[in-house]
Amino acid sequence: MSIELPALYVDSIALLATTPRLVLINRDPSPGETGVPINATLALELVDTGPDGVDRATARVWVDGVLAFEGGAPIEIAAAFAGPLAGVTQAADTLRVVLHPVVPLASLATVHVRVLAQTVGGAASLVEVYSFVAEDRTAPRVVGAQALAQKTVRVAFDEPVVVPTGATFVLTPKSAPAVPVVVASVSIEGRIALLTLDTEMTPDVLHEVVAVGVTDLFGNVILGPYDRASFTGFRPARPATRRFDLWRMLPKHNRRDDHTGDLFRFIACLQEVTDLLLADVDHWPDIFDLERAPETFVDLILRDLGNPFPFELDTMGKRRLASVLVEMYRQKGTAKGIQNAIRFFLGIDISAITPFNADTLYLGESELGVDWVLGPSDRFARYAFNVEVARILTVRERQQLRAIVEYLKPAHTHFVDLVEPIPPILPNHWELGLSDLGETTDLH
Template sequence: MDGIARAATRVWVDEFLAFEGGADVEVQPAFAGPLAEVTQTGDTLRVVLHPAVPLDSQATVSVRVVSATAGGAHLLDDTYTFTMEDRTAPRLLGAQAVGPKSVRLAFDEDVRAPPAARFTFTPRGAPAVPVAATEAAAEGALVHLALDTELTPDVVYEVSVEGVTDTHGNLVLAPHHRATFTGFRPARPPSRHFQLWDMLPRHNRRADVTGDLHRFISCLQEVTDLLLSDLDAFPDVFDLERAPEAFLDAILQDLGNPFAFEMDVLARRRLAAILTEMYQQKGTALGLRNAIRFFLGIEVRAISPFASDTLVLGESELGVDWVLGPSERFARYAFNIEVERLLSQAERQRLRTLVEYLKPAHTHFVDLVEPLPPVLPEHWELGLSELGETSRLH
């Protein structure tokens, strides 16, 4: 096999000549780092380039190679590209308090917040409450932090990030690991003026030469503002559409919810909205139908007496369709419920629980009537069925 013509070999990196075989200086100075070398054997020419200045992170690099065999029978002129690995550390662009106990961090690229990541908050004003992050969740280029206590409103905090990485494992590095933000102040009515300092007698305020009294009142003012904010948010607690899940359970308990069924949050909100009406319809056929439709999503075809062939006053004829009805009290107040489809065992149990609670107290629920399963015809089976014995025409 012919060897490589070293003098006919040229290599360009991003259109810059990096190697020229046969020249006095084959590897050009820009690519002649400590690891650069040229090795040639009988049929191989190995060129190692070591850029003096590292190529940009995530840059697309093109390499063109021109060469020929020693006899000139084979020529090579080929170009290929590759992308540099990501070595750029992510940068913290800013921070924002989005709630009394919630902070959002923004980075210049998608990041990860592993369990070992640390977030340190330092207040830059006084008085201020020290806070710490209890949970961190990364979502794209954002990291959402949950804090252990409320931020002091309007006080500047500095957050320092350690251990956060991008998707390629590059850590956030100084000086791009810090950001400042202002403590969250809850919304308040524009006309409200509830400043404890202004409520003090004037002579006490004039006597505060050192400012210690003002700083002490400022600490009390922060607690007062938080209490007022909780009072402002109280309508959201008893609003069925916005109440947090824990308060939603308390609302159902306060309404005396008699149903121990497992339901998602949306179903519980709907139940809280109609539970009073359900109480009002208790003991009626309409209440039974509505409750079964709500909890099971099925329609009741009929609620029929258990002894349905008994005498009907004004309709039955003596000796024609007259049937002696039951004489026992139980049979006179017993009933069946007919549904439109087959139910699962869990649905049957839930339906019976509903009916036993909602039916009139003196009545008795006997049978749940479901559609019969479809009858499968007996087909002929080759080699098994016998004409006139085990075969049926259908």
């Protein structure tokens, strides 16, 4: 059954807020708190908001499942939590418990606290569980290291780290012959440190990297033996069929006579230099390839091609220009070349390239310098032209378009006008009682 009322009026609303009789307050550390010192005390207060008070004999506190406080026992605080600052204080309506762990909390431990109590007479009870997280006191550790390039080494840690002032990384070859290397710069991103070396490391030689003074985000300094890792020197990729072993190139009798191994070690030094030179030769395609070359080499390629355009381009624009510049040279002096170059640089499709026409003279009407100008000679007019575009250009676009046309047009021709659409004319409309014809409005 439902009843529809035509209207409903509320004269007053009474809000009655009820709270539990027995409450838990002043918790230190507070629920959900992080970074709690490992030697901190655990404090809490039980308060009865009614007239009875807290029944001390029923109060219990567990810390990580261990009974730390029992109000009814002769020894109220367990020995593991009875440090110098521990204590129990009871007032008429309040019971305050302070626990002082004898053994500091574990680093980054999540501590769970469970509290149980009743009021005198058992009219109200409380069961509450909360937790907090101890501070990080664990030093970071090196997980591993890997050579990514001839001058780049990646070092991984088990947690995010920072490199404070004075901290460094030391690289040491563990066998000979090997070139000593020094870390020139360090880049940190979370748990990963990228080391840039001052020179190429010796390929295939075992190296050891040691992190000195590196800390985690909480200032814990890395400690041995977890401050180091070993890795193999980077070996550049090479063709599978290449055989360029200097030791094998020596006559067999020279190799047989090398009883001390000095000749072998000397040739190994020469072999390393040879391998580096061959690696540079293998990287040559990455320099002249327009898609892979570094930006500095792209600039050199454009300079070698005689780039005549002074426009500022991004890296992708430079690569595109280098790929079409020779074709622009081939189309120089043609209308198609001008259209393609304007489309390339400005993204504008020109409407047409039209012959230049001087202003028409109407006998008895035209006035020189007012609505008619003295036209050029027949020879000039024969080779003069205009460029028409479909939209209004910006000042920068006009400058760049004129520069492109002036360079790509045939030498004997003359670029006269850049024809843009005329902006729409907004006539003045009439406003009754305000407008005057010919002064503040136009008839249209």
